[in-house]
Amino acid sequence: MCELIYPEDMSSKAFSSVWLREPRKATSPGRSREEIVRAAIELLQEEGLAGLSMRKLGARLSAGATSLYWYVANKDELLELAYDEVWGEMTVPDPEEVGWRDSASALAHSMRQVILRHPWSADLIGRLPALGPNALRVTDRMRRMFKVAGFEGPDIDFANATLTAYVFGMTIPEIAWNTATRNSAYDADQMRDMVRNAAAEFPDVLESLDLDIYTDPQAIRELCFDFGLTSMLDGLGRRLAA
Amino acid sequence: MCELIYPEDMSSKAFSSVWLREPRKATSPGRSREEIVRAAIELLQEEGLAGLSMRKLGARLSAGATSLYWYVANKDELLELAYDEVWGEMTVPDPEEVGWRDSASALAHSMRQVILRHPWSADLIGRLPALGPNALRVTDRMRRMFKVAGFEGPDIDFANATLTAYVFGMTIPEIAWNTATRNSAYDADQMRDMVRNAAAEFPDVLESLDLDIYTDPQAIRELCFDFGLTSMLDGLGRRLAA
DNA sequence: ACCTGAACACCGTTCAAGT
């Protein structure tokens, strides 16, 4: 229904990444970039992505909002820095020791848990490139993992992309639903009734509402995640065998 | 490094969905909700998610910004309505005719293309529940598809979730990268050099930069998408065979 | 039933001016 239009200025300012320019040489005292990022993450944990404003962050550091602009070019750069800290919490077990499949599986679970612990980062995945040192480190170890598995050339990157796509794609909507229901004025029962009502015309969807998301959401989501992960890894394994 | 804290008020107001309350009965003239949604989508196509404001939308409809609040409770509801229109463009071929695997594959490609055509919708996936009639229709047809394939009970939903997770997870960062580079002050070559520089310490990542994203991004992404999709469907197929 | 404008409580960012 819509034409394919690519706006010249999506955000009316040119893109640039903190990671793609020379770092300001670390000078001595006053506030530090690390301190600012740490405070930003605190604020993000407490109030979510929408709760972080330069003004509030300044206040938390007992500084003027605009002082921060000496350490960081703009808010997006600050978010890039915070985002990379999240990547820093993901772990990739050594595939040489545990085998590529266990390594991949553990990484997938680690990624999911880390994102669930930092719900604000879910929105950033679709907004910021992951070019920080922590993100690159994870990518590097993943590539090694899939090399050990036996992939070669571009397939290594394709396998990388496939695994992360699956984990992110499973986890991002999970978080959306979590925050929505947590902020909801209704309890789980009311919620189910309303959804059932909305889905009244779709018998196949209705059918799933009773088993699904509502009974023990947490447990079912784990099952679902493992189901997809197993399928995914089976599929990758089959490719290696062929 | 951070505690698991769930803020009471992520956005400081309770969640509710347009789809979960009785629709205002359609009265006659003046502006209509459809008209507003149509104009909103135009604006979204032209200027992206950040470019849509109630004020600009009002102006485009030669109305006061606040008139819109008679048709829609808030901006998020408006976005839900626009978001569901996107789902309306996704197609699921009849699995009885083409078989579940071709049906799934065609749906996956359709989803990807639709999101690529509406980059603004990528951000909404992680923010709004997909409870509109179009989203439900797609979900319903997907469920039927996986039933035809032979899945039963919760596995039907798990297969659904797995497929959508893969497609969204692959496409969302793709869009993030697209918009970033389109808005960038640098061309592809400069970009590659800067990324290479950022990744200097990670030999395995470096290794991939030459084949990868830069040579013919479009074509490589298709290859990558098909690689993961095939793996995914192979994995699901294996489960059916077992 | 529909629309308006003024007003409230916010934003990110720039920039001249201070120390």
Added chain:
DNA sequence: ACCTGAACACCGTTCAAGT
């Protein structure tokens, strides 16, 4: 080298008041 406050150009949303 670092920090400030004022100012600019925006936001979403409420609400009394109009027709």
